[in-house]
Amino acid sequence: MLGFLRPVLQELVSKGYDLFNYRFLGLFILVALFSNVLCKLYQQLRTRWRAERDLIEIPSPHRHWLFGHLHLFKNNEDSLAEVPRRALEFSPAAVIWLGPFVPRVMVNHPTTIKAILTTSEPKDEFLYGLLKPWLGDGLLISSRQKWFRNRRLLTPGFHFDILRPYVQIYNDCVKTMLDKWSNLCASSSSKSVSVEMFGDLSLMTLDSLLKCIFSQESHCQTAKSQNPYISSVYALSHLISERGRFVPYHSDIIYNLSISGYKFRKALRAVHGYSVRVIQERKQALQQSGDDKPARKYIDFLDILLRAKDEDGNGLSDREIRDEVDTFMFEGHDTTASGLSWCLYNFAKYPEHQRRCQEEIDALLVKTKKEDIEWGDLSHLPYTTLCIKESLRIRSPVPMISRELKSPLTLPDGRFIPAGYNVLISINGVHNNSLVWDNPTEFDPSRFLPENTRYRSPYAYVPFSAGPRNCIGQNFAMNEMKVVVARTLRRFDLSPELSRQPQRISNLVLRSSNGIYVHVKPRN
Secondary structure, eight states: GGGHHHEEEEEETTTOOOTTTHHHHHHHHHHHHHHHHHHHHHHHHHHHHHHHHHTTTTTOOBBHHHHHHHGGGGHHHHHHHHHHHHHHHOOOOOEESSSSSSSSEEEHHHHHHHHTSSSOOOOOOOHTTHHHHTTTTTTTTTOOOHHHHHHHHGGGGSSHHHHHHHHHHHHHHHHHHHHHHHHHHHTTTTOOEEEEEHHHHHHHHHHHHHHHHHHOOOOOOTTTSOOHHHHHHHHHHHHHHHHHHHHHGGGGHHHHHHHHHHHHHHHHHHHHHHHHHHHHHHHHHHHHTOSSSSSSOOOOOHHHHHHHTTTSSSOOOOHHHHHHHHHHHHHHHHHHHHHHHHHHHHHHHHHHHHHHHHHHHHHOOOOOOOOSGGGGGGGGOOHHHHHHHHHHHTTOSOOOOOEEEEEEEOOOOEEOOTOOOOOOOOOOHHHHHHTTTSSTTTGGGGGHHHHHTTTGGGGOOOOOOOOOGGTTTTTHHHHHHHHHHHHHHHHHHEEOOOSSSSOEEEEEEETTTTTEOOOOEEOO
């Protein structure tokens, strides 16, 4: 980058200048730094000029000269409430500038979303790169041949026969949470309490994941202090969100020198150390037993990874197993907790739908004379399922995903995006686009009745993404959500906490800056 200074230095040496003179050395350093800044600025300007030329056919709303469109996408409730209006303004595609030099093509209509998601283009290296130290080359981030191979190897792990025994785990974990709520209500004079949903549901989903992935009993829902692994998973999620929001932390050098960078590395060592230790212990147990079939009643995710073989008979390396374990822990924890939190909040907010679901759940469980939701029951909760789907539409746990185009892409309307650009798929945008949905801000489960979905594009509703890179664990998540909702509404009436309205923010997943509070009261 500074090669043009070499002939200048050679000329100065030939004339007898002392390059080790402190004043000269200081001046040289200043000139070098200034030259470096100029070079970077020139490169950024070239990127901007090229993007304005390449993407000229795609409209771009009026932008600020420095902030671009960042002022339109603040991470707060007011900005998120504007999504339906902006979805209409930016539909079906628009160029969004994240500052003066970083263009992104945002799509929020089924036609343009389909053009992206039907390909297997890799994830945006910049945004998903923040996750790479934790998740490595797991399914969420990997691309090309590695992604194809590992997706094929892991798909059997989400077959119905594998998922079936997990339903009992969901029942056990949600019962622990509901028992805590019952005890709180019993000790309250009003026999009802206000509960912060995300905190308790996050512990519950972690509890079930540790059992489904590792067959580990963590007692995280009842323990007075969190174990180091769970604390580290929480810390990593928070620190990654913080780094994404604070632009100076995007520099590896600055981040590694910061307190947050130190905390991140510490949490990373704890999470990776735990995963590696459990993997090695399971491999040793299998070698000693001489049998690759577990003695447990169900096959956990780690069993699937250890037994997976490709067509050449090659399995996954220890590093690949660790990456997939960490990826599943990340994807199955906060996202499901977010979806469940907003779902229970919506039941509290819309009591008419809550009562109808309770009638459906009561009829099912009274008929079968049991409290647990079994595998066969999951298909007999039609209205509850409609409400869960509508909640995932109106409050999608993952508001946005992105892809990096390795090949040129022509949108359905003929407009062209060259290779090398990043595309933002606004899940929140398409779910609230009035060109796609009538009255998109209204909570209406009937949208998902068969007669109403028959002619709707499958890319109008993408809470789990879509296409070849869709979420491999979506059936796992939906089954868990059905069990948790059914067991909760069977035991409690929910009502909104009017004094603490949730203020939405997007920190990796959709949550609330002041919590998601709901009144819970045992049913008579």
